[in-house]
Amino acid sequence: MLVAKNNTELFNALAAARLHGNTIGFIPTMGALHQGHLSLIAESQKTCNITVCSIFVNPTQFNDKQDLEKYPRTADADLKLLSAANCYVVYLPSVDDIYPADWICPEFNFENLDKVMEGAHRPGHFKGMSQVVHRLLWLVQPNKIFMGQKDFQQQTIVKKMLEILKWKTELVCCPIIREADGLAMSSRNVRLNKEERQQALAISQVLFQLKKERFSSPNIFCKWAISELEKQSLIKVEYVEIVDTTTLQPAKNWNDAKNLVACIDAKVGKVRLIDNVLM
Numbered sequence: 237m238l239v240a241k242n243n244t245e246l247f248n249a250l251a252a253a254r255l256h257g258n259t260i261g262f263i264p265t266m267g268a269l270h271q272g273h274l275s276l277i278a279e280s281q282k283t284c285n286i287t288v289c290s291i292f293v294n295p296t297q298f299n300d301k302q303d304l305e306k307y308p309r310t311a312d313a314d315l316k317l318l319s320a321a322n323c324y325v326v327y328l329p330s331v332d333d334i335y336p337a338d339w340i341c342p343e344f345n346f347e348n349l350d351k352v353m354e355g356a357h358r359p360g361h362f363k364g365m366s367q368v369v370h371r372l373l374w375l376v377q378p379n380k381i382f383m384g385q386k387d388f389q390q391q392t393i394v395k396k397m398l399e400i401l402k403w404k405t406e407l408v409c410c411p412i413i414r415e416a417d418g419l420a421m422s423s424r425n426v427r428l429n430k431e432e433r434q435q436a437l438a439i440s441q442v443l444f445q446l447k448k449e450r451f452s453s454p455n456i457f458c459k460w461a462i463s464e465l466e467k468q469s470l471i472k473v474e475y476v477e478i479v480d481t482t483t484l485q486p487a488k489n490w491n492d493a494k495n496l497v498a499c500i501d502a503k504v505g506k507v508r509l510i511d512n513v514l515m
Contacts, residue, residue, distance in 0.1 A: 237315075237318060237319045237322070237323055237324065237325070237326060238324065238325045238326070239315070239325075239326050239328060240325055240326070240327045240328065241328050241329075242329065242330070242333055243329065243333050243375060246325070246327050246329075246375060246376070247375075249325045250286075250288070250325065250376065250377075253285070253286045253324070258284075258285035258286045259283070259284045259285050259286070259379040259380075260284060260285070260286050260287075260288060260376065260377070260378040260379050260380075261279075261280030261281070261283065261284030261286070261287045261288070261378060261379065261380045261381075261382060262280075262287075262288045262289075262290070262372070262373070262376045262378035262380070262381045262382070262405075263276045263277060263280060263287065263288070263289045263290070263381075263382050263383075264289075264290050264292075264368075264369060264372050264381070264383075265289060265290060265291055265292075266291070266292065266293045266294065266307065266423065267291040267292075267293060267308070267309055267310060267311060267314050267423070268307070268308035268309065268310050268314070268423035268426065269291075269310070269313075269314045269317050269318070269423075270413075270421045270422075270423065270425075271413050271421055272384055272386070272412070272413040272420075272421040272422075273289075273317075273384075274317060274321050275384075275410060275411075275413050276382040276383070276384060276410055277289060277318070277321045277323055278321070279382050279408065279410050280380065280382050280408075281322070283380065284378075284379060284380055286324045286325070287322075287323050287324050287325075288323075288324065288325045288326075288327060288376050288378065289318055289323050289325070289326050289327070290326075290327040290328075290329065290372055290376070291311065291314055291326065291327070291328055292327075292328070292329050292334060292368065292372075293307055293309065294334070294364060294365070294367075294368040295331065295364075296335075296360075296363070296364030296367055296368065297360075297361050297362075297363075297364030297365045297367075297368065298361075298364070299358045299359050299360050299361055300358075303508070306427065307423070307424075308423055308424075308426050308427065311328070314326075327372075327375075327376070334368060334371050334372070335367075335371070339371070341366075341367045341370055341371065342370070344366055344396075344397055344400055345400070346362070346366075346393055346396050346397070347396070348483075348484075348485075349362075349389070349392055349393050349396055349483075349484050350362035350363070350366075350393055352389075352477075352479070352484050352485070352486075353389055353475055353477055353479070353484065353499055353501065354389050354390075354501065354510070355389070356475075357474045357475065357501065362389075362390075362393055365390060365393070366393060366394070366397055369381075369394055369397070370397065370401075373403065373405060377405075378405055379404075379405065379406065380405065380406045380407075380408050381394070381405055381406070381407055381408070382408045382410055383407065383408070383409055383410070384409075384410055384411075384412060384413075385409055385410065385411055385412045385512065385514070386412045386420050386421075386422070386510065386511065386512065387510070388481075388497055388499060388512045389484060389499070391407065391409050392481070392482075392484060394407055395407045412511070412512075414440065417437055418437060418440040418441065418444065419433075419436055419437055419439070419440055420439075420440060420509070420510075420511045422509060422510075424507050424508065424509060425507075425509075427506075427507045428504060428505065428507055429505070431470065432470050432504045432505045432507065435468040435469070435470045435471055435504060436471075436504045436509060438464065438465050438467075438468050438471060439465065439471075439500050439502055439504075439509060439511045440511055441464075442460075442461040442464050442465060442476075442500070443461075443498055443500060443511060443512070443513045444513070445461075446498055446513060446515065447513070453488065453489060453490070454478035454486070454487045454488065454489070454490065454492075454496070455488065457476075457478065457498070458476045458477065458478060461476045461500065462476050465500070465502055468504075470504055470505050471502050471503070471504055472502060472503045473500070473501075473502045474501040474502060474503065474508075475499070475500070475501050476498075476499070476500050477498070477499050478496050478497070478498045478499075478515070479496065479497060479499065480492065480493035480495070480496060481493070481495040481496065481497050481514070482495070490515075495514070495515065496514075496515040497512050497513070497514050497515060498512060498513050498515060499511075499512040500512065
């Protein structure tokens with residue numbers, strides 16, 4: 237496994253690979269890796285000759301300074317996991333590598349994809365996310381980028397960005413990886429104490445109920461889900477939405493769109509967790 241600690245080292249590692257016509261798969265992360273991230277590595281290795289994983293805690297996508305400060309950083313453990321997973325290149329850039337003084341990020345019109353759900357509750361989040369993904373894609377120039385379904389709104393916006401740029405990089409959305417009890421794997425889970433961890437299970441449980449019970453409308457489900465979640469003393473719901481998978485606009489009826497996704501954002505204690513299920 238090659239470890240590139242700056243842009244020059246990344247360029248040199250990938251230039252040698254490209255000389256032999258290798259296809260490149262890319263997984264952008266903020267570290268604190270878990271099996272969800274490793275599943276993306278495995279998916280990349282199925283179809284790409286070379287897999288690149290970046291680890292960079294991007295300051296521009298945090299609207300809460302405390303959230304940025306508390307985000308888990310486990311570089312040594314991450315490198316061991318990636319080595320065991322046979323990742324070809326790990327890119328560990330500095331802020332100056334990602335945001336040099338002479339770099340200007342284009343402004344994107346995401347047609348309201350960035351204004352709903354996470355965008356409504358985290359001002360500036362998707363502007364920062366699109367900045368860093370744009371920059372990373374420009375540096376790595378992969379054939380495919382692999383992202384997890386758990387961040388459904390994020391990957392929808394990245395797909396739109398690729399369409400706007402007319403870049404040939406293919407976005408591959410991979411399924412959510414869950415703990416044995418159903419909790420969606422997240423780097424933030426390590427911040428939950430025992431009681432918070434137990435109450436957090438309510439998030440996936442209410443989503444799974446959609447597969448078991450026929451609710452008369454999306455709105456009825458959303459109201460029921462909020463009520464169920466807030467029975468837990470440590471959970472504060474930010475939103476529960478059922479939206480069109482393409483436009484991210486709320487559905488009033490089950491037949492409003494060909495494909496729908498149910499999304500939840502809730503704070504468990506001081507830890508923000510998101511989850512979703514495709515309908």
